[in-house]
Amino acid sequence: MQVTTGRFAPSPTGPLHLGNLRTAVLAWCFARREGGRFVLRMEDLTTQTAADHEDGQLEDLAALGLDHDGPVWRASECTAAHAAAIAELEEAGLTYPCFCSRREIREAAAAPHGTGLEGAYPGTCATLSPDEVASRLEHRPHPALRLRAAGREVAVTDRILGGIGAEVDDFVLRRGDGVAAYNLSVVVDDAAQGVDQVVRGDDLAPTTSRQVLLHELLGLSVPVYAHVPLVVGPDGERLSKRHGSVSLGDLARAGIGAAEVLGLIAESLGLAAPGEKPTAAQILDRFDPEAVPSGTWEFAPPAPR
Secondary structure (H helix, E strand, O other): OOOOOOEEEEOOOOOEEEHHHHHHHHHHHHHOOOOOOEEEEOOOOOOOOOOHHHHHHHHHHHHHHOOOOOOOOEEOOOOOHHHHHHHHHHHHOEEEEEEHHHHHHHHHHHOOOOOOOOOOOOOOOOOOOHHHHHHHHHHOOOEEEEEOOOOOOOEEEEEEEOOOEEOOOOOEOOOOOEEOOOHHHHHHHHHHOOOOEEEEEHHHHHHHHHHHHHHHHHHOOEEEEEOOEEEEOOOOOOOHHHHHOEEEHHHHHHOOOOOHHHHHHHOOOOOOOOOOOOOOOHHHHHOOHHHHOOOOOOOOOOOOO
């Protein structure tokens, strides 16, 4: 029997908030419940990441009792593999340089001749001639690199959301600064870590078709996906720093310790009674992958006690 490998891959740009922690608990439960490995990776390819944020996130996960297998991976340590994957796509004729600014992309996508896909790249640079590319390189020598997806339809079946397949646009593989874009790096890194189960917030569901297409083009096994509902604030918006006391440290300062936070998360998943403080191991014993609540969890940050 193949051993499942699940993962949690936060970006170390600040403390994990309650929504991140709830997703981590679910990812850990999915992997462990099905007899699998659970690995951690830091998505540290942006300039806002920092080692102290990584340390704090690891401490928070440990405080909730979430263990992991093997060392912590970092996307920044896998740049050679990212470059090799991009080179493979280039050699297959599946890429082209893009000189568009974000403003130009927004304006083109909103035009009547746009693709109709929300946030999709309209293909402005896809048909540039070699002479046009050479001319633009004189003014912008470091363009982004896009996948020539040609509007492929990619079918994806999610364990929670069901069918989430979509038409794939020509998305970015490498940013203008030479760093691999998230959609490319996450596919390469998941494959390198042997990840075959991806549990993450459902805000990332729209990117899944792009990633599945890359898995297929690169000859990599496609993971099983499960996109879990988010935690929202009283305003109905996705939980974030603007909602106040939402990190484990903030909640501790409000008099809510890690054990109580874990209990609140378990209660939101139907795995604990109000006021109960089960351990991670107890939550795992009660966890049913087929019974994850489908709705968001509204959380109102508490006033200091």
